[in-house]
Amino acid sequence: MGKTGTAVWDRIDISLKECVAWRFPARSIWVERIDNEWHVLSLPDGGTRGAVRREPVARSQKPDSSLWRHYLHKEIGPVQPVPVLPNKPVVVRPDRSLTLLPGQDALFFLEIPVWFRLCTTVPRRLTIFEEAVVVLSKTWFGDPITGELCYGLATRLHQGIDSVEPSAYLAVCPLSVTNDSEMDLVFEKICLHVENLSVFRSPHRLWTNRLNVVFWGPEQGTQIEIDHNPPGFERELMLFAEAREPAAGWNIRKTFGILKSFTDF
């Protein structure tokens, strides 16, 4: 009955008085159907990395907590868990500083923790609740007047997909960076508008759209293109979750945090 891998995102029929738990390394989520209500409990766990499981929980073993939330929904039917990307941009800080020399390009694979969204399927798709399975820190990208609130994510800068462990809660974002300027591009942090990205699913991994970033220089800005096709690194990829805010075409934004405009005191 229990499931692992990306199968934890399969549609599931939870019958009356049945309780099911999704176990992520850093969070556990229990969902139970009682009469006309969905009862949901989400508690943080201490883990950092690991496998994801979905398992039935005996009623006697479900946590006794005052944090259970109750959602009224009269129609009985299967529920659909959906992995969605965070609701704010993510500032990715690689674990090592990498300098892209002028004219060079590189392909990186970044791992972005998804949010757990639970939806009804009958009579139509409604979001019951959603929550981050890994709580990211808050950070500010840009200057204190015109910048934007983002999540901060320290991650490894993978240069090949083989080094990325298959995961059911970390979506792999293929990021192609081209330094089209005459200066070195120090890859210290990059702001990704993940709310514009969709999630694709394979039997082993979750993927986001591929991002193509061209850096022209600090004054000229950065051009970002979202590839709307499934990333071509695995076969049988299916679109699993639409972007929160679909982006239209090419986009020019301040993306690289290479200029520190702060005076700290």
Add this chain to the structure above:
Amino acid sequence: MFFNQIKTWLTSLSPDVLSKGLRIAVTVVVGLFLVRVLAVVTQRYIMRRSTAQRQMIARKAISYTGFVLVVVAVLGELGVKLTALLGAAGILGIAVGFASQTSVSNIISGLFLISEKPFAVGDVIRIGTTTGIIQSIDLLSIKIRTFDNMFVRIPNEKILNSEVTNLTRFPIRRMDITFQVAYGQELSRIYDLLAEIARVNPWSLDEPQPMIIFNDFKESGIEVLFGLWFTQSDFLDLKNSIMKDITTRFAADSVRFASPTRVVRVVEGSLTA
């Protein structure tokens, strides 16, 4: 009985007076209704994307202008000559102006405030010891609701002459916490501990980085300035949690806060007579 008296009174009036009274009534009712409709339509539809402050100014401008126009129309209906009235108003204005210099000063200050825009409706400001949310900016005064739910009216003239701090103008702010740690402790360990406290606090921003400064040698210890950046909405959460985090972590890691201390050194033989 009462209605009979009114009926008798109305029939005693001449048709001219009756029709004039009716016209005035219609002018007042329809005029004020139109002014109200125009103000509401402007606020809700035409200026729906403007700031609350601009909407309020537009609504008040329409209401006051409309009211004056209705009064002028009624006076015209009553046969009052507006040129004479305006002349009289001029003389009266001078007299009233001398008598109400404070009000005029407030009005002029209000115009400056509206054009300078140091704050807008909905901002949180601090003037002197008063901190609260601006509810309205009028020609004579601004109205503030304090956080303990009190209504405060501050004359515009006073605002123009005072230092006003707008706490919500920028999206992020820094919270500075100052305390003293006792002498004789390793400062680099305290620095690391504070950096860790800031890192794990969910309401403290990673960037801009928290500021940790060993500020001064004080009488009883070393003064530390701990500055954390946060978004406006997280102010209370950060304020409460960070004080708790500091005391908990300092206690767990045996870091001592400074307390007034006196070292008394007794020199041998100095106490003998």
